[in-house]
Amino acid sequence: MVKVTVCGAAGGIGQPLSLLLKQSNLITHLSLYDIVNTPGVAADLSHINTQSKVTGHVGAAQIEEAIKDSTIVVIPAGVPRKPGMTRDDLFKINAGIVRDIAVAAAKFAPKAYMCIISNPVNSTVPIVAEVFKQFNVYDPRRIFGVTTLDIVRASTFVTELIGGDASTLRVPVIGGHSGVTILPLLSQVKGTEKLSQEQIETVTNRIQFGGDEVVKAKDGAGSATLSMAFAGARFALNILDAVVAKKTGVVECTYVHLDADKQGAESVKSLIGGDIEYFSVPVEFGPHGVEKILPIGDINDYEQKLVSVATTELKGNIVKGSNFITEGAKL
Numbered sequence: 589m590v591k592v593t594v595c596g597a598a599g600g601i602g603q604p605l606s607l608l609l610k611q612s613n614l615i616t617h618l619s620l621y622d623i624v625n626t627p628g629v630a631a632d633l634s635h636i637n638t639q640s641k642v643t644g645h646v647g648a649a650q651i652e653e654a655i656k657d658s659t660i661v662v663i664p665a666g667v668p669r670k671p672g673m674t675r676d677d678l679f680k681i682n683a684g685i686v687r688d689i690a691v692a693a694a695k696f697a698p699k700a701y702m703c704i705i706s707n708p709v710n711s712t713v714p715i716v717a718e719v720f721k722q723f724n725v726y727d728p729r730r731i732f733g734v735t736t737l738d739i740v741r742a743s744t745f746v747t748e749l750i751g752g753d754a755s756t757l758r759v760p761v762i763g764g765h766s767g768v769t770i771l772p773l774l775s776q777v778k779g780t781e782k783l784s785q786e787q788i789e790t791v792t793n794r795i796q797f798g799g800d801e802v803v804k805a806k807d808g809a810g811s812a813t814l815s816m817a818f819a820g821a822r823f824a825l826n827i828l829d830a831v832v833a834k835k836t837g838v839v840e841c842t843y844v845h846l847d848a849d850k851q852g853a854e855s856v857k858s859l860i861g862g863d864i865e866y867f868s869v870p871v872e873f874g875p876h877g878v879e880k881i882l883p884i885g886d887i888n889d890y891e892q893k894l895v896s897v898a899t900t901e902l903k904g905n906i907v908k909g910s911n912f913i914t915e916g917a918k919l
């Protein structure tokens with residue numbers, strides 16, 4: 589059985605993400621969890637003639653059956669931003685939502701690959717990790733912050749400048765998932781050498797604040813949902829490719845605890861400093877989740893400066909997430 593549970597499945601991201609996952613023949617059971625509306629979404633999706641069975645589950649009383657024995661748990665549950673808010677402003681509401689889902693996963697699907705979309709990702713990933721530690725089921729190779737949308741945006745925005753096919757242009761984006769913590773490594777992308785430093789800085793800023801473009805355009809009606817669903821499905825399907833289809837060489841940047849591959853993380857730490865625990869890095873997936881943390885590669889002076897700015901903010905975000913569990917009420 590390959591069961592994928594989407595938590596927040598009735599939402600702006602959850603619905604199109606579930607639709608995209610319904611198209612995968614690697615999934616046998618697509619389980620939709622939310623506090624509202626999942627019976628309807630599940631009934632609708634269940635008419636699609638692909639192999640997975642679809643079930644809908646509503647509310648805390650049904651989270652056990654929703655999540656039990658999942659191979660993958662994807663979490664886009666929680667509130668999105670409105671204009672003028674930072675992702676960190678969402679912490680107050682989303683931290684508790686993510687904690688409660690993580691508790692259910694730790695109890696009923698302790699071996700699941702956890703894909704966290706809910707913002708602020710820089711803090712919600714440490715929340716899930718600390719919950720799993722409290723239940724003695726922690727494995728850093730299986731807990732991921734989904735930063736794929738940053739990579740997807742980077743491919744699109746950079747291609748607009750240098751031409752070529754955005755769907756195949758790979759731009760490494762490391763760091764975290766908010767503003768200045770998002771670090772596109774454009775110096776590693778062939779074709780960017782023809783851009784001026786001003787163009788590099790403008791497109792770097794656009795990638796860092798791409799989420800704000802959508803928040804502003806939606807004008808109070810939420811943040812990115814469709815592009816996030818695309819990115820979230822790509823991420824989850826990458827994991828399934830590695831874990832279920834046993835494909836090798838599946839690589840994606842994702843926000844993980846660097847203990848996921850201590851040896852691989854050495855080269856990363858020499859670049860970002862030894863005292864940062866979580867960072868989005870290029871990861872090769874394997875049967876256990878993170879198989880290897882790959883080297884970040886050469887970065888230039890401009891990117892090195894961006895790294896310094898990012899790590900300061902990131903450290904605060906990480907502590908805030910971890911403390912929410914370690915200094916909170918006993919689970």
Ligand SMILES: NC(=O)C1=CN([C@@H]2O[C@H](COP(=O)(O)OP(=O)(O)OC[C@H]3O[C@@H](n4cnc5c(N)ncnc54)[C@H](O)[C@@H]3O)[C@@H](O)[C@H]2O)C=CC1
Nearest residue numbers: 596598599600601622623665666667668705706707737816
């Ligand atoms: N990682 C990333 O790159 C991105 C992350 N996001 C984040 O994803 C989250 C969801 O965004 P949208 O889908 O646009 O929001 P939305 O409001 O449209 O949907 C959220 C869903 O979560 C559900 N929910 C609320 N509390 C819940 C609980 N305790 N258990 C289960 N479900 C619960 C709601 O009922 C709703 O259906 C936000 O935090 C947003 O900031 C959004 C875009 C990109």
Ligand SMILES: O=C([O-])CC(=O)C(=O)O
Nearest residue numbers: 669707737799800811812
């Ligand atoms: O901007 C937001 O709040 C949603 C998000 O994380 C993104 O679009 O990257």
